[in-house]
Amino acid sequence: MKIVIAPDSFKESLSAPQVADAIAAGWASVYPQAELCLRPMADGGEGTVDAVLAATGGERRELEVSGPLGTPVLAHWGWLESGTAVIEMAAASGLHWVPRTQRNAMTSSSRGTGELILAALDAGAKRIILGLGGSATNDGGVGLLAALGVRFLDDAGYDLPPGGAALAQLEQINLTGLDSRLLNVQVDVAADVDNPLCGAKGASAIFGPQKGATPTQVEQLDAALARLAHVVAGTLGEDFSQFPGVGAAGGLGFAVKAFLRARFRPGIELVAELSHLAEALQGADLVITGEGRLDAQSLHGKTPVGVARQAQAAGVPVVALAGSLGEGYEQLYAAGIDAAFSLTPGPVSLEQACADAAVQLQARTSDIARLWRLAQAVQR
Secondary structure (H helix, E strand, C coil), X not given: CEXXXXXXXXXXXXXXXXXXXXXXXXXXXXXXXXXEEECCCCCCCCCHHHHHHHHHCCEEEEEEEECCCCCEEEEEEEECCCCEEEEECHHHHEHHHCCHHHCCCCCCCCHHXXXXXXXHHHCCCCEEEEECCCECCCCXXXXXXXXXXXXXXXXXXXXXXXXXXXXXXXXXXXXXXXXXXXXXXXXXXXXXXXXXXXXXXXXXXXXXHHHCXXXXXXXXXXXXXXXXXXXXXXXXXXXXXXXXXXXXXHHXXXXXXXXXXXXXXXXXXXXXXXXXXXXXXXXXXEEEEEEEEECHHHHCCCHHHHHHHHHHHCCCCEEEEEEEECCCHHHHHHHCCCEEEECCCCCCCHHXXXXXXXXXXXXXXXXXXXXXXXXXXXXX
């Protein structure tokens, strides 16, 4: 018997590798001889590096970089033997680095993410996987580009200060200092949104408020990013602002698309590729996946559905576990998930559910394994 275990993290509770370990323990309690193939997953946001390293045996590295507000933070990234660097921008420029009362979308910077890319270049990377999600920034990625040698200048020829608001004063972009090593590196962006840079569905309008932007500041930031797009189009001869996904991570997607010619792919597809999920599914009897919450929104690029689609193509049934099942979760059945279960045995607080997640994951998986054993017996 071969069981593939491919969950995402349970946010604010367990990492994807921890979720996979708990599920494995539950199945092994009923089937101790089963072959358990653990493939922790992620969709490009927080936890992507850890999920890839857990599945591939790559190396976790750490570096002190500039945080979203300019203060130093200790960020991590991953290195694979193939010469691929795995970076999640949240590790350097994520919202979790900024206390709620200090969030400032007007001045926060993505520079630290650029510093991680520099570290990858110094290591000799030929490919960079960049996960977008969980950002504290709304600067259109200019902080990242500044770390890589690009200068953003006002009408007097001075460098702009950090943050998205300053882009309203942008007049000129100087590319002479852009790190030439980037010419020989393929950048792949893992993102699960398709927002453009500006407008009602753009970076500022959709994601700015969670980063501390008021309605007035959202308008200012949107106009500043529009100014950035205008100057970039004049500099590069092409307008990238409407490309799906460039609004991700406060417009950081725009920067890497326009200046690094990054390729965009759904995060779960990239992580599944790096983790060799398709190979793991060969000969499998069952896949167990999951995340903190399953609902109708899970259809839009989330890990369980991405895993289910690959499993469906391989003819392997899928069971999903979630901390909670929300409105419309039944729609997931048409997307390849054969059965879905909530962890909590009864009414509990969110805090208690998070604290008990590993125990409940093991218990529910044990229950599923017992039901599987009963079904096998009845079939015989």
